[in-house]
Amino acid sequence: MQLKKTKPNLKVLLTTASCALLGGTAQAQSDEGWQFDTAIMHYAEADRVTATEAIIAGQKSFANDQVLNLKLTIDALTGASPNGAVAQQTPQTFTRPSGNGQYTVKPGDTPLDDTFKDTRVQLTGQWTQPLWQNYTVSAGGNFSKEYDYMSASVNGNIARDFNKKNTTLSMGIAYAYDIIEPEGGIPKPFTSMVIGDSDDPSFDDEFDNTRKGGDDSKSTVDLLFGITQVINRQMIVQFNYSYSSVSGYLTDPFKVLSLVNENGEAQEYLYEHRPDERTKHAFFGQSKYHFDNGILDASYRFMTDDWKIDSHTIDVRYLIPFENGHFIEPHVRFYTQSAAEFYQPFLEQANALPEYASADYRIGELDTYTVGVKYGMPMGSANNLAFKLEYYHQTPKSNGTEEIGVLKGVELYEEVDAIIAQVTYSF
Numbered sequence: 001m002q003l004k005k006t007k008p009n010l011k012v013l014l015t016t017a018s019c020a021l022l023g024g025t026a027q028a029q030s031d032e033g034w035q036f037d038t039a040i041m042h043y044a045e046a047d048r049v050t051a052t053e054a055i056i057a058g059q060k061s062f063a064n065d066q067v068l069n070l071k072l073t074i075d076a077l078t079g080a081s082p083n084g085a086v087a088q089q090t091p092q093t094f095t096r097p098s099g100n101g102q103y104t105v106k107p108g109d110t111p112l113d114d115t116f117k118d119t120r121v122q123l124t125g126q127w128t129q130p131l132w133q134n135y136t137v138s139a140g141g142n143f144s145k146e147y148d149y150m151s152a153s154v155n156g157n158i159a160r161d162f163n164k165k166n167t168t169l170s171m172g173i174a175y176a177y178d179i180i181e182p183e184g185g186i187p188k189p190f191t192s193m194v195i196g197d198s199d200d201p202s203f204d205d206e207f208d209n210t211r212k213g214g215d216d217s218k219s220t221v222d223l224l225f226g227i228t229q230v231i232n233r234q235m236i237v238q239f240n241y242s243y244s245s246v247s248g249y250l251t252d253p254f255k256v257l258s259l260v261n262e263n264g265e266a267q268e269y270l271y272e273h274r275p276d277e278r279t280k281h282a283f284f285g286q287s288k289y290h291f292d293n294g295i296l297d298a299s300y301r302f303m304t305d306d307w308k309i310d311s312h313t314i315d316v317r318y319l320i321p322f323e324n325g326h327f328i329e330p331h332v333r334f335y336t337q338s339a340a341e342f343y344q345p346f347l348e349q350a351n352a353l354p355e356y357a358s359a360d361y362r363i364g365e366l367d368t369y370t371v372g373v374k375y376g377m378p379m380g381s382a383n384n385l386a387f388k389l390e391y392y393h394q395t396p397k398s399n400g401t402e403e404i405g406v407l408k409g410v411e412l413y414e415e416v417d418a419i420i421a422q423v424t425y426s427f
Contacts, residue, residue, distance in 0.1 A: 035059045041422040048416065049079040049116060066129040069140075073122040080112035084255040084359040085269055086346045087111065087410035092266065095195050097254045098184040099207045102195065110414045113254070120146045134161040142176075151178045157224075166230040176220040182253040185211035189273030190353055193256055210271070218248025234290045244280040257359045258346045264405030267349060272358040274342065280305040294320040309363060311337035325378040331390065333370040339363065339399040345412050348404070361413070365397040372420065383427045392418040 036058050043051040057071040083094060092105045096115065105111045126140030138157040144150070153176035160169050180186070184207075191210040196203055226240040256269040286299035301313040312335070319329045340363040342356035372390025379385045394416040403412065 033061065035061075035426070037424065037426045039422055039424040041420065043418060043420050045079070045416055045418040047080065048112065049077060049081055051075060051077045064130065067127070069124075069126040069128070071122075071124040073120075073124070073144075075118075075120040075122075077116065077118045077120075079116055080114040081116040081254070082361065083111050083113050084272060085111040085258045085266065086260070086359070086407060086412055088266055089406050089409060090265075093195055094256075094269065095193055095198075095207070096184075097182060099194075099198065099204070100184075101198060108410055110411065118146050118148075120144055120149075131158075134165075135159070136161075138172075148181045148183055149178065150181075151176060153177070153220075155222075168228040170224070170226045170228070172222075172224040172226075174220075174222040174224075176222075177217065178219070178248075179215055179217045180249055180253065181215040184253075185214050186216050186249070187253055187271035188212045189251070190270045190357075192259075193269040193271070195269075216249035218246060218250060220244060220246045235287065237287045238285070240282075240284040242280075242282045242284070244278075244282075246278045246280075248276060250274045250276060250278060252358070252360060255358060255360050257344065257357055259349055260346050260404070260407070261349050262405065264346075264403070264407035266346075270347065270353075272360070273356050274358055275307070275356055278305055278307055294318055307363070308341040309337055309339070311335065327376045329374040329376075331370070331372045331374065333368075335368045337366060339365040343399055345399075345401055346407070361396045364413075365399050366394060367397070368392065368394045370420075379425070379427075384425070386424045388420070388422040388424070390420040392416075392420060394418075 036056065038057075039053075039055040041051075041053040041055075043049075043053075053073065053075045055071065055073050057069065059070075060068045062068070085092065085094070087105075087108055087110050089107050091107055092111055093102055094105070094111065094113070095102050096113065103113065103115070122142065122144035124140065124142045126138060128136065128138040131137045136159045138159075140155055142151070142153045142155075144152075153174055155172060155174035157170060157172035159171075161167070162169070188210055194203065194206045194210060196206075198204075221244070223243040224240060225242075226238060228236065228238045230236050251272055251274045253271075255272045257272055258266040259268040259270055260266050280303060282301060282303040284299065284301045286297070289296045295318070297317040297319070299313075299315045301311075301315075303309075303311045303313075313333070314335075315331075315333045317329055317331045319327055321327045340358070342354065342358060343360075343364045344354070344357045345359050345364070347353070347357060370390050370392045372388060374386055374388040376384055376386035396413040396415070398413060
């Protein structure tokens with residue numbers, strides 16, 4: 001990124017963003033030769049999950065404005081992940097998802113499986129080129145593999161310029177197919193977790209009776225329609241509408257719900273069950289404005305789905321360049337969502353089992369905010385180094401479920417704090 005006093009071409013900053021939202025990479029330059037971006041990011045939650053991500057992305061420009069983008073991403077995750085059960089005033093023992101071994105949670109603590117570990121390798125490729133006068137097309141694919149998860153997708157995008165290239169209409173489509181292969185197999189919905197001596201010969205038979213198979217799958221179709229408009233030399237805006245339809249296995253095989261008595265004491269732990277279809281609609285607006293002393297980048301996104309989750313995202317960045325090519329970019333992000341209609345923090349023995357239920361806080365009501373800053377500097381000809389540090393805070397909330405008995409004396413909606421640090425180098 002060049003940080004000079006001259007006003008940048010803001011149109012380039014948003015061109016082909018529609019394709020990027022569908023899994024591709026936006027075209028940034030037209031010079032021939034390879035351009036590389038590398039990054040290392042570390043994410044650490046307090047007493048929970050930590051993740052380290054390494055990225056290397058390359059862009060090769062050819063004649064006639066043809067562009068090839070390639071990216072390799074490697075993620076490593078470790079730490080403790082909530083299993084969905086509620087805290088209790090007595091110790092709790094759980095069987096690991098694989099069926100091999102157990103773990104015990106202290107009184108008052110949110111139940112966390114502290115053996116959470118995974119590594120993901122992802123490869124992404126995208127080809128972009130002009131097709132006819134004022135038309136640009138793009139096609140690409142993505143493949144990622146984890147220990148117990150595989151995902152493959154393809155996407156395509158077409159954009160049409162109008163009004164002396166000041167207006168761009170775009171349309172994209174993507175299809176993804178995922179296979180879930182959890183260690184221990186796919187749990188049967190609402191079956192009770194088997195807890196006992198895993199060396200007991202009968203344990204394996206009882207555990208197998210809670211499984212319905214070794215793997216399952218889901219498919220996703222995404223559609224995107226967008227318009228980008230140059231307002232003047234200082235301002236550009238973009239509006240997108242996206243539609244997503246997911247079908248297949250959408251339940252988290254590692255999550256359970258506490259089945260409690262009238263005093264709120266856990267009697268059993270039941271494997272969760274979610275619908276096998278989900279449809280989402282999202283509306284996104286973004287504007288970039290070049291002031292004399294910086295560039296303001298602000299966006300808003302509204303998402304709604306048939307699980308009754310509504311979310312709002314506000315994201316604001318302000319890039320401040322300096323004479324020597326250095327820059328600083330403060331960043332603020334706010335996100336809020338309502339709970340899924342089948343979200344329940346726990347189930348009561350006195351009530352009949354619902355058709356669907358999940359205690360996963362990620363689909364419950366919550367607010368989050370992120371604040372941080374990025375600092376960048378030139379490192380010789382066309383090379384740039386940048387550092388980013390952010391603080392993330394998440395506040396899960398009650399969906400109105402009444403806390404009963406001993407549950408009134410424990411924390412059901414534990415807040416999460418995290419630090420995000422990233423180093424990027426472009427050459």
